Amino acid sequence: MNNVLTAPEILVELLSMRPRRTSETPDDCRGIYGLVDHYGKLRYIGSTSSEDETFRKRIHHRHRSGSETHSHYFSRMYNTGRMYRLRNDATTDLDGKIAKKLRNAFIAEHCGAVWVPLPDTADIIGLERQVIALAPAEAIAWNNRGMETYPEPVDLVDALIERLRLPPVERAALIRQQARFERLTGAGAIEYGLESRSASKPDFPKGPFRFVALDVETANNDRASICQVGVACVRPDDSIETWVTLVDPRARTWAFTGLHGIDARMVQGAPTIDAVLNLLEPVLNGHTVYAHSGFDRSAIRAACAALGRDEPTWDWQDSVAVARRTWPELKGCGGHGLASLKTHLGLTFEHHDAGEDARAAAQVVLMAEKRGLASKCAHGGRLEVKNASAERTHNGIRNAPVAGSGSVIGRSTLTLGNLKNNHFYLRKFLDAFPETAIDASKRANGSAQMLTVDWGHGVSSRTDICGRHRFFRDRSNTRAFFERTGARPGDIVEVMLIERGHYRVTIERH
Known part of the structure; x- marks a missing residue:
């Protein structure tokens, strides 16, 4: 025990150390540690009291990603705004998982930890009590739940959402979680962690509506x-x-x-x-x-x-x-x-x-x-959508239904191969086109039908569909369309039916 640091020495170490990310915590030692908030302030002092618990297990896996209602202080202190989750609530579980994923990423990026390794033979629990007794109040503000949950650091969360490139559906889930958190804290009468199901389930808005x-x-x-x-x-x-x-x-x-x-x-x-x-x-x-x-x-x-x-x-x-x-x-x-x-x-x-x-x-x-x-x-813009089903022809390709004005019939995600070869595939929605447009340029009889395709910027062309490869045969206009729009892999080509035999293509940036 002669080589073990004293409580005052451990406290000096914790207060003077440069915080490091939770992912950098070691997985091969135990001792006394501190949790540092997104302002860079030491707020909690604890220890790895259990013999099978390392700094990494306790800090990175429990405090950061553990339950919000237990002594997992990062999870508890940042259970706020768009990072809010109500544990074990089946009605909000899907949204809550997305919020927790965001919170875990926020803590990993913006919070930190300090630690002092001690030998297994040291009285770690006793030293922890002594260090906490000597620590300034601000360094143990989280201990024993002595501090309220932080307000959401909006700018940092916004930047993190952009960096993570969260899809729209996940961003919408985060907004719903923010609304639930605001209802919880605004009510002022619901104890932390005990939100009612009625408060967490979004109701349809009450009218009147225009x-x-x-x-x-x-x-x-x-x-x-x-x-x-x-x-x-x-x-x-x-x-x-x-x-x-x-x-x-x-x-x-x-x-x-x-x-x-x-x-x-x-x-x-x-x-x-x-x-x-x-x-x-x-x-x-x-x-x-x-x-x-x-x-x-x-x-x-x-x-x-x-x-x-x-x-x-x-x-x-x-x-x-x-x-x-x-x-x-x-x-x-x-x-x-x-x-x-x-x-x-x-x-x-x-x-x-x-x-x-x-x-x-x-x-x-x-x-x-x-x-x-x-x-x-x-008046005159009323949607009249024909039945989506149509008779199948002898080769299994359906005749195209007449859809409402400008109705989307399909979307094709661009790959690098598409861009290099100046085409995009129609095969997932080929049955939305007339059978007579398939290989129409190779037909000698009167059953062939060429299609009109609007490419934007006043450009249109007449083409058929290559039956073998299932893309528009006229690839010169496809190439010009890609160049004009600056298309890149992952973008979505949306195909709209304007009227029978007449289509428009647009690109959605992703």
């Missing part, structure tokens, strides 16, 4: 595979309140995860579309429901058909039609999709999140109203 906008995301090309629904409710004062939920589509394939970030794991425990429609159908009856193109209504229709239930009798309107009448200059110059309108109108939202896209569609209508054109556009 109109609503609705958007969905799907797991794959089956429009019935809805995995997220967002509704933006516009109040009489033009303020917007958004409601969003994940949906379990019970899907086997998840072709669009790269687009919206939702996968099968994330929707475990989420409601089915049947339950969501049971909620939405009565509250949206009597309201004008905007959707940006016919895709969203066709998805609701397909889901209802799969369930064997009647489609809701909502007053559907098309915000694309509103945008076309209000900003005609965008025709052939980016188009009237949400990505183009985002740039043209200076909108701020995360594309391909149902709640964000619904809000954006509502904002488009509100901006058009200010120019006095939305009411004119709504």
Whole structure:
């Protein structure tokens, strides 16, 4: 014991050490340690009292990523804002896991630790008590829960979310967690860690509303595979309140995860579309429901058909039609999709999140109203979506349905190979095109049909589809489209049906 540091010596070491990241804590020794907050201040002193617990196990794995309601002080002190999680609450578990992942990353990046190794023969518990008794109050502010949870360090969290490149669906989950935390702390009557289920479950906004906008995301090309629904409710004062939920589509394939970030794991425990429609159908009856193109209504229709239930009798309107009448200059110059309108109108939202896209569609209508054109556009902008099913031909390729104006029929994620070879694949939604357009340039009879493709910036071409490779045969315009848009791997090419035989392609930056 002669070589063991005394309590005053250990305290001097802890107070004078340069903090290091929790990931740097050693996994081969024990002793006395301190936790350092994101301001660089020593706030907690503890020890690895158990013989099987190392500095790394205690600090990096328990304090940083352990339970918020136990003596895991990093987890407890930063259980705040968008990093908030209510432990063991099944109703918020999906969102809570995302918040905890963000919190773990925040602590690893912005907090730290100091430590003094001691031999296993030392009286570590006794030395810990002596060090704590000698320590200044600010150095043990967290001990025995002597300090309240920190307010969210907003700027640091914003920067971390950007650095982690969290997808829109995870950002939306973090916003919901922030709202739950604010309800908890604002109530002032709910003890820490004991939030009620009613407080944690988001309710649909209470009216009255002038109109609503609705958007969905799907797991794959089956429009019935809805995995997220967002509704933006516009109040009489033009303020917007958004409601969003994940949906379990019970899907086997998840072709669009790269687009919206939702996968099968994330929707475990989420409601089915049947339950969501049971909620939405009565509250949206009597309201004008905007959707940006016919895709969203066709998805609701397909889901209802799969369930064997009647489609809701909502007053559907098309915000694309509103945008076309209000900003005609965008025709052939980016188009009237949400990505183009985002740039043209200076909108701020995360594309391909149902709640964000619904809000954006509502904002488009509100901006058009200010120019006095939305009411004119709504008349004649009613969504009429034909049945998504069509007869199969002898070779198994379906004739294309006539969709609503500007309806999205498919999305293709670009690879480096696509960019090098000037094409993008249509195979995942090939059945949305007419059979007669497949290898039309090789046919000698009158059954061939060439397609018109708008490439933006006033450029259009006539082409057919290569049946072997399943992309547009005219690759010269594809090459020019890639060059003009600065396309890169991971970007999404969105194909829209304008009218039978006439298509538009746009690019979504990712």
